[in-house]
Amino acid sequence: MEYHVKDGAGRGNVALSGRLTFSDAPQFSKVLDVIVKRGAAGCDIDLAGLDFIDSTGMSLFVYVYDAAKSEALDIRMLNVKGAVREALCRAGFDTLFPLG
Amino acid sequence: MSLLRRRNVDEATAAAVAAELGAGAAKVTVFDSRCEDSLDEVLSGATLVVDIACDGFPGPVAAGRRALVLRIATTAAARLDVAESVAAALLARWPSAAGRRGDIHTALQEAIGNAVMHGNLALDGTMRRLRESLPVFGATMAERLADPVYGRRPITITAEWAKRRLRVSVEDVGSGFDPAFRPLDCRCPQGNGIADILGRCQEVTFSAGGRCISMVFAAPSPT
Numbered sequence: 455m456e457y458h459v460k461d462g463a464g465r466g467n468v469a470l471s472g473r474l475t476f477s478d479a480p481q482f483s484k485v486l487d488v489i490v491k492r493g494a495a496g497c498d499i500d501l502a503g504l505d506f507i508d509s510t511g512m513s514l515f516v517y518v519y520d521a522a523k524s525e526a527l528d529i530r531m532l533n534v535k536g537a538v539r540e541a542l543c544r545a546g547f548d549t550l551f552p553l554g
Numbered sequence: 555m556s557l558l559r560r561r562n563v564d565e566a567t568a569a570a571v572a573a574e575l576g577a578g579a580a581k582v583t584v585f586d587s588r589c590e591d592s593l594d595e596v597l598s599g600a601t602l603v604v605d606i607a608c609d610g611f612p613g614p615v616a617a618g619r620r621a622l623v624l625r626i627a628t629t630a631a632a633r634l635d636v637a638e639s640v641a642a643a644l645l646a647r648w649p650s651a652a653g654r655r656g657d658i659h660t661a662l663q664e665a666i667g668n669a670v671m672h673g674n675l676a677l678d679g680t681m682r683r684l685r686e687s688l689p690v691f692g693a694t695m696a697e698r699l700a701d702p703v704y705g706r707r708p709i710t711i712t713a714e715w716a717k718r719r720l721r722v723s724v725e726d727v728g729s730g731f732d733p734a735f736r737p738l739d740c741r742c743p744q745g746n747g748i749a750d751i752l753g754r755c756q757e758v759t760f761s762a763g764g765r766c767i768s769m770v771f772a773a774p775s776p777t
Contacts, residue, residue: 476667480692
């Protein structure tokens with residue numbers, strides 16, 4: 455998985471691409487910090503380039519959700535499509551975040 | 555027996571592996587995962603596929619005509635898209651499963667992830683429960699993947715199929731676990747993998763003290 459920071463006017467934007475799987479667990483802490491530190495205006499997580507996600511990959515978004523709640527951050531998930539959208543909905547993540 | 559050796563595998567090593575397998579009429583491919591970027595070609599046409607980058611030979615393997623056995627090092631299982639390559643190889647051999655590709659791929663991915671992280675790398679899943687301990691979990695995982703003591707531990711994937719049924723097993727050499735522990739809350743950072751597998755298979759069994767998971771998929775009913 456790769457991530458790219460594209461901060462826009464007033465909001466952070468972090469784009470994830472490739473495959474988000476258990477292999478990426480060593481960098482979860484770093485990616486989480488990048489998302490949370492985008493600023494008080496909130497952060498958009500763009501999944502347009504994400505091809506596949508497994509349950510360990512989904513756990514990253516659990517941490518994002520918990521951080522958003524505890525730090526009153528506005529997190530939006532954008533361009534959630536295909537197999538990634540299906541996997542997130544199947545696991546109930548659409549109850550944690552609106553999936554755009 | 556038909557023996558194929560991939561790049562960087564010398565003849566003597568390949569022959570020794572084949573002898574240990576007692577492969578009979580099987581098609582054997584011996585490869586070095588450190589020299590491969592994908593398993594697609596490695597799995598093509600073979601019955602028994604063995605990675606010399608992992609410790610220990612598998613011993614005699616009884617693999618029927620409708621079987622595929624892959625033994626691969628933990629480091630490679632974390633680096634390569636094993637689930638996708640194995641799922642594609644199985645679909646090529648068992649076209650009846652075309653409608654179950656997503657389930658087979660995802661179930662394999664979850665099983666392999668568990669075998670890597672909690673089996674062979676012996677990572678404590680409770681370290682993933684809290685954000686505060688996430689850096690320690692990540693650092694430990696990276697450290698153990700780079701350590702040959704852990705990284706060379708084998709993961710064995712065995713698939714056998716009949717006309718309308720496919721059984722796939724994933725086995726590690728870790729200390730095992732109690733399959734009764736299955737947190738199903740999607741808000742828990744761990745434990746969803748097995749729940750996902752259960753939702754995609756007709757039958758799931760655990761053996762070898764939790765080190766082996768066997769998953770059965772039924773072919774879609776003919777329309």
